[in-house]
Amino acid sequence: MQKKMHVTATINGEVQEFLCEPRQSLLECLRDILHLTGTKEGCNDGNCGSCTVLMDGRLVTSCLVLGPEASGAEIVTVEGLARGRELHPLQKAFLEQAALQCGVCTPGFLVAAKALLDREPQPSEQRIRWWLANNLCRCTGYDKIVRAVQQAAAELAATQGGMNRL
Amino acid sequence: MSTQSYQVIGTRPIRHDGVDKVTGRALYGADIQMAGLLHGAILRSPHAHARIRSINTSKAEALAGVKAVVTAADFPPTGDRIVDLGEGETPLSYIRGNILASGKVLYRGHAVAAVAATSPHIAAEAASLIEVEYEPLPCVLTAPEAMRPGAPLLHEDLKTKEFGQQTDRVSNIAEHFRHSLGDLEKGFAEADIVLEREFHTATVHQGYIEPHNATALWNNDGRLLIWCSTQGAFVVRDTTACILDLPVSQVKVTPMEIGGGFGGKIPVYLEPVAALLSKKTGRPVKIVMSRKEVFEGTGPTPGSFIRIKIGAKRDGRFTAAQADLAYEAGAYPGAMVGAGAMTVFAAYDIPNVTIDGYDVVVNKPSTAAYRAPGATNAAFATETVVDEIAEHLGLDPLDLRLKNAAKEGTRRADGLKYRRIGCVEVLEAMKAHPHYRAPLEGANRGRGVAIGYWFNAGLPSSCTISVNADGSVTLVEGSTDIGGTRTSVAMQAAEVLGIPAGSVHPVVVDTDSVGFTAVTGGSRTTFATGWAAYEAAQDVLRQMKERAAKLWGLEPSAVRFEGGHFRASGHEISFAELAARLAETGGPVVGRATVNPRGVGGSFAGCIVDVEVDPETGKTSILRFTSIQDAGRAIHPSYVEGQMQGGSVQGIGWALNEEYFMGPDGEMRNSSLLDYRMPTALDLPMIDTQIVEVPNPGHPFGVRGVGEANIVPPPAAIANAIYRAVGVRMRRLPMSPPNLMQELWKKS
Numbered sequence: 001m002q003k004k005m006h007v008t009a010t011i012n013g014e015v016q017e018f019l020c021e022p023r024q025s026l027l028e029c030l031r032d033i034l035h036l037t038g039t040k041e042g043c044n045d046g047n048c049g050s051c052t053v054l055m056d057g058r059l060v061t062s063c064l065v066l067g068p069e070a071s072g073a074e075i076v077t078v079e080g081l082a083r084g085r086e087l088h089p090l091q092k093a094f095l096e097q098a099a100l101q102c103g104v105c106t107p108g109f110l111v112a113a114k115a116l117l118d119r120e121p122q123p124s125e126q127r128i129r130w131w132l133a134n135n136l137c138r139c140t141g142y143d144k145i146v147r148a149v150q151q152a153a154a155e156l157a158a159t160q161g162g163m164n165r166l
Numbered sequence: 167m168s169t170q171s172y173q174v175i176g177t178r179p180i181r182h183d184g185v186d187k188v189t190g191r192a193l194y195g196a197d198i199q200m201a202g203l204l205h206g207a208i209l210r211s212p213h214a215h216a217r218i219r220s221i222n223t224s225k226a227e228a229l230a231g232v233k234a235v236v237t238a239a240d241f242p243p244t245g246d247r248i249v250d251l252g253e254g255e256t257p258l259s260y261i262r263g264n265i266l267a268s269g270k271v272l273y274r275g276h277a278v279a280a281v282a283a284t285s286p287h288i289a290a291e292a293a294s295l296i297e298v299e300y301e302p303l304p305c306v307l308t309a310p311e312a313m314r315p316g317a318p319l320l321h322e323d324l325k326t327k328e329f330g331q332q333t334d335r336v337s338n339i340a341e342h343f344r345h346s347l348g349d350l351e352k353g354f355a356e357a358d359i360v361l362e363r364e365f366h367t368a369t370v371h372q373g374y375i376e377p378h379n380a381t382a383l384w385n386n387d388g389r390l391l392i393w394c395s396t397q398g399a400f401v402v403r404d405t406t407a408c409i410l411d412l413p414v415s416q417v418k419v420t421p422m423e424i425g426g427g428f429g430g431k432i433p434v435y436l437e438p439v440a441a442l443l444s445k446k447t448g449r450p451v452k453i454v455m456s457r458k459e460v461f462e463g464t465g466p467t468p469g470s471f472i473r474i475k476i477g478a479k480r481d482g483r484f485t486a487a488q489a490d491l492a493y494e495a496g497a498y499p500g501a502m503v504g505a506g507a508m509t510v511f512a513a514y515d516i517p518n519v520t521i522d523g524y525d526v527v528v529n530k531p532s533t534a535a536y537r538a539p540g541a542t543n544a545a546f547a548t549e550t551v552v553d554e555i556a557e558h559l560g561l562d563p564l565d566l567r568l569k570n571a572a573k574e575g576t577r578r579a580d581g582l583k584y585r586r587i588g589c590v591e592v593l594e595a596m597k598a599h600p601h602y603r604a605p606l607e608g609a610n611r612g613r614g615v616a617i618g619y620w621f622n623a624g625l626p627s628s629c630t631i632s633v634n635a636d637g638s639v640t641l642v643e644g645s646t647d648i649g650g651t652r653t654s655v656a657m658q659a660a661e662v663l664g665i666p667a668g669s670v671h672p673v674v675v676d677t678d679s680v681g682f683t684a685v686t687g688g689s690r691t692t693f694a695t696g697w698a699a700y701e702a703a704q705d706v707l708r709q710m711k712e713r714a715a716k717l718w719g720l721e722p723s724a725v726r727f728e729g730g731h732f733r734a735s736g737h738e739i740s741f742a743e744l745a746a747r748l749a750e751t752g753g754p755v756v757g758r759a760t761v762n763p764r765g766v767g768g769s770f771a772g773c774i775v776d777v778e779v780d781p782e783t784g785k786t787s788i789l790r791f792t793s794i795q796d797a798g799r800a801i802h803p804s805y806v807e808g809q810m811q812g813g814s815v816q817g818i819g820w821a822l823n824e825e826y827f828m829g830p831d832g833e834m835r836n837s838s839l840l841d842y843r844m845p846t847a848l849d850l851p852m853i854d855t856q857i858v859e860v861p862n863p864g865h866p867f868g869v870r871g872v873g874e875a876n877i878v879p880p881p882a883a884i885a886n887a888i889y890r891a892v893g894v895r896m897r898r899l900p901m902s903p904p905n906l907m908q909e910l911w912k913k914s
Contacts (some may be wrong), residue, residue, distance in 0.1 A: 017493035021289060037197035038190015040425070042375040043457040050375055078190035091188040095180045098804035101649035102810065103187035104194060104376040104425025122902050125852075133848035137838060138373045139649060140808055141815030142847040 009070045011036070012080030022065035026060075029052045029067040030077060035080035036053040038078040038107050042136070049135030052108035053077045059115045060133070079116060087157075090114055099148035101139035108135050114151045122153055174660045175867060177318055179667040181653040187423075194396035194455045195379035195422040203381070204233055206436075206453035207289035210463055211278055214832020216300040218269060218278065223297040231288040234446035235296065236439065238268035238423055242411040242822050250300055251405050252684075256367040258546045260498045262409055264532050265438050271300070272320050272497035273461025274832050277435075282443040286310050305832045309471050309492040312528045322496060322526045324853045340499030341525040345507055347579040352673070353486025355519025357477025360486075365547040367881075367899040368734045368825035369469040369494065372536045373816070373844050376425020377897055379461045382440035382601050383450040390444075391830045392419045392437050392810075397427045398685030401714040404676045405434040408439060420676040421646045428816070429535025432452015432685050434758050451607035459714035461837040465534025467825060468493040470549040474510075477748040482561050482569045486518040491544060493525060496532040501525045505621075508580050512619035513589055513770065514570045519579035529832050535687060537813060538620040538874035542820060542881060546899060549616035549882030554895065563615055563886070564597045577787070585767070588796030588860030588870075592770045594618060595858050598778075601761055601774045601792045610779045612890025617772040618878020621870040623688025624763040628681025629698035630684070631659060631670075631706050633755040638669040639741025644683030645695040647674055648813075649873070652694040652804040655699045657801050658867060664730030673850040681760050689871030692801055694763050695864075700866050701759030710744055713751040717744075749909065771795035771875035773814060776888040781910060784903035785886060786822055792854040795872065798862040798870030804900035810876045817880025819845045825900050852856035865882045 004019040012032065018033045027044075030036040030053070038061060039135045042048035046061040054076035081088040090113050093099070100106045109132065116123055116131045123131065128149050129142070137145060183741050186192040224233040229680070234339040246259040260266070267276045279296050283289035306312040306320075326333050327341040334683055352359055380394040390412065396402045424431060436453045443451040455463065464610045473490040489510045493501035503523040556563040571590045577583045596602060596615060630642045641659055645651055656670035661668075683695065711725040714732040718725075724734045732739050739747075748755055776789040781838060793810040800806040823843040827836040836842045861868025885896045894909040 005744050006749055021285075023289070023311065031197070032199075035199065035274075036190070037193070040194070040763075041196065042173070042425075043839045045838055045840070048375055048457075078188075087185070087188065094188050095184040097801070098181070098650070098808055100184070100187055100803075101808055102374070102424060102426040103183075103192060104375070104423075105189055106376075110188065110325065119169075129847040133846040136375060136844055136846065138375055138428070138816070138844065139812045141811035141845075141853045142850055143814075143853045144804075144810045145807060146847065154442065 001032055005068045007068055007071050009072065010074045012076060022066065022068055024112065025063050025065045026065040026067050027062040030062060034122060035078060036077050036079050039108055040104050042138065050105050050108045052111045052135065054111060054115060069094040077112065093148040093155065097144045097151060098147035099140065099144040105135060105137045106139050108131045108144055109137065117153055121157055147158055169681055172661055174657045174667050175799065175801050176803065179653060180803060181650050182656060182672055183647060183652055188471060191493055192423045194376060194425055195393060197453060198381045198393050200450050202449045204284060204449050204451045205286040205289045206282050206451050207286065207293040208277045208439065208453065208457065208459065209279045209293040211267065211274055211276040213271055213300055214274045214305040217303060217304040218267065218271060219301055221279060222297040223279065225297065226292040229288065229295060231284040232281060232292045234282045234443050235279060236442045236446065237475065238262065240442050241409065245412045247720055249408055251408060258408065259364045261405065262720070265409060265435065265499055265900055273529050274834065275531060276497070277463060279441045279880060280443060281589055282447055292306050297418065304763045306338065307528055307530060307832055308469065308829055309494045309526040309528065310523065312526050313492065313524065320529065324527065325379045326536065338527045339524055340495060340527055343523050344521070344582055345521040346581040347577065348518035348541060350486055350518050350520045354477045356446055356485040358480040359550050359555060360475065360477040361554055362473065362475040363551050363897060365472040365897045367470045367543045367546060370820050370824045371461060371466040371842065372428035372430035372771065374426025374428060374430060377452040377455040377457060378431065378435055378464060379452070380436035380440045381450055381452040382437060382444045384441055384444040388416060390417045390441050392417065393439055394419065395424045395431060396421055396422065397431045397476055397645065397687050399646065400676050401432060401685055402434055402437055406437045406441060409438045418676055418678050421674060424648055426647055428537045429539055429687055430465060433534050435464060436576065450574045452715050455732065456789060461668050461842065462834055463531060465532050467536035467539060468495065468533045470494065470543040470545060474547045474551050476551050476555060478555050478559065482559055482566045484514055484516045484570045487516045489521045489525045494528045494530060494533065495525050496530045497527060498532045499527060501533055502535065502540040506544040509541035509619050510544035512578060513572055513617045515572050515576040516570065521579050537816060537877045539604060539745065541618060541620055541878045543818065544879040545616065545618045545878045546885065549879065550885045550895065553886040566591055567617060567647055568593050575639050580895050585859065586863050587770065588858055589769060589770045591860050592772045592794055592796050595794045595856055596772045596774060598773060599792055599794065599856060601790060601854065606776050608778065610781055611776065612887045613774065613776050614883040614886030614890060615772065615774050616879035616882035616886060617770060618877065619768060619770050620689065620877055621691040621768040622693065622766050622873040624694055624766045625684035625688070625690055626760060626762045627683045627695040627698040628760045629695065629702040629755040630680065630743050631633040633706060633745050633748060635746050635748065637665065638671060639663065641670050641672040641679050641699060643672060643673055643695055644680040645674065645691045646686040648809060650802060651686065651691040651695065652802040655696050656804060658696040658705040659699040662700055663706065689769065689873035693865060693869045693871045694761060696801065697757045697865060698761045698764055701761060702757040705757030705759060706755060709755045709757065710784045711833060713748060714744055716751050717747065748812040763864065765862065765865055767798050767870040769796050769860030769870045769872060769875040772878060773879045773883045775883045775887050776892055777884060779888055779891045779906065781892060784907035784910065786884065786901060786906065788818060788850060790851055793876055794856045794858060795876055796858045796860050796870060797872045798865065799859055800857045801867065801869060803857060806857055806872050807855045809872045810855045813849060813874065813876030814853050815845050816881055817877045818830035818884065820899060821881035821884040823900055823902055
């Protein structure tokens, strides 16, 4: 009796195949099947944002997506942000601004902030706060997180902004 | 203030565990994978108070994939006894009772049974197949209700301890104590103004983002191995050993990365259950709580009823103060009302004081510490009454506080006489801050201030430092790192050794690999584990001086260490150069230290807040917020600021939104992160900080500890700001839209 489904998806740029039960969430598939445990579970009902990933360029809370729904999709997780040994400007800025304490919400914030900066390279403070309101952090009071996103935006503008607009 | 200059202390290096935490590589408790791993699930009580008539596990056991079921009957048959695990004498039956209920369930969410299965889904399904027959009993949910004569009793054997003596009175009041100073009646008789007010605060949760988790393997050699998310691996070891009647050496606890704790990850919930399941199956078992379980089955902080009475002379001098603090312990005694009593008037020098504390059990989850536990409730009451006195006397609220401020030598009613403290310095910094004088215009806007205190903790810590041939050192410690303490501890060793922070490699290890270290709590890690690192580094220097002396054919006493170099007449060698020559001078160098410091220095924190109230909806917005705190010495200023900002925002959430919204049947109606509304980025402005440094004379670098005092003043400051904005005095937390609207309607 066959219980599992065969799923093919592109995860952090690599085509991956895995078997999952229909009731397993994308979050469970990432963590328990593919061992990508950087994506965290905080509530399993879409309210904390710790499991935020990009699915075909859209931000989703992976606890609310079923594994089989990822068939054919392109998924980006926190493990996909750095290029080889080079950290993404957001990762660097989070370190330099001390924008994490316990760090468990950090992967979700990084992915969400990346989605923002990919769309809007120069968001205002209010826009950053609005965008990140889907992600809960209980340690930092958000101050240093907002500043880190501002720093990363400024760095991205200085290094690539000109080229992207050509 | 000290003028000593430091090379490392006061700088802002990137934390040692930072890269792992921004790349997703850091391993938290729930990330554990191992061969043969089973998954556990817990069945919890649907009733707030009920007798368990029977438990039938047969249907659960018959489900395919289920490997074991356990209940309280699986605890070793040792009978009850009194144990002390660092929080005072407690019956073992209470400690076990909160892990798996026996006889009665005392709150909705109380664990009753557990299952291990091949997947989390099967385990959850099996738990729902366990049949429990309950006899529901009437429940009590607040301290005043539970204290009433004739109230339903949670524990038929709980006798009130009064003024330190055991009485024969069976009631829900576990303890009533009193602190007295001076002559209260005389003090109130001398006053020109006396105000007495009553306050209610709701149960709130620490709200860490990572749910509790534990993985246990009861190995074939009889040793129990545990991996978990905890603020104190040794507490988990000792508590689990006690519950399971094992020698402590038979339990090894590995603390994984922890996703927030705030005091709520000191108690043990899952570890003994996972252990019992592993014992039955011979396989490792992992249990991870759902968010609902975190709300309903772990320890929030007490709701409370508080009465405050303060008398003052016309010039503002306080003559007397009285407090009644009734805190809800939840299902088992231990509401931390003692800490409430220690902090309620801690900011003031008052000659005549009486404080009564009541530790009251109610049918809610057994409470746990939450950042300055007990102090925020108390300060909400005191600091709003102080604000009202300032208004009546026409005094500036900070001037009134400065006039009465506690200082070195002030005696508190609970007996403590202050050493050097920074209460006055924090109040002066608040008064001098541009925020305090900035214009605040517009309708329904107001500014409030308040001050808060936390006494901080010492307790034991251990540390070893081994010197590497490349001139770096490896620092081994037992303190869970929740907010950057690997770095603040490493920096203190680096300062002593004259090397950069990056040349110290800190590692947090399991209970087999380091000496006993108490919890990461009480703001003690940078203070006490930092001190252990300081001493271990001194031990390294002592041994390295011997090596230098050997190289140069001198007595060790002829060698001095300055500016990162060992020197003697005509000789000089850097730390790194000497580190490379350890092999030829006698072998490796390992420094070690254990400390149990007495020189704890309490921390004061104040805040200034501007609010705007929407009179149509009762919603309060924070327009501007400034947190000011005495750090003693800020080892890593960014992480000190981070503590201040995080504590302030938790205080804002506690003030404005957060509460266990309880139905009359004891059901929490908002047990999700959608309905239990913690602040989001959009609810807040930037949180400005100012660090005050009044060095603690009881620490080599002057550290006080900064984790907690910052959460204490925000609810009171926000209440005072709301009064200035719309003219109503809020005496109930949270000051949520419905609660605020009620007061606005009463006024109009």
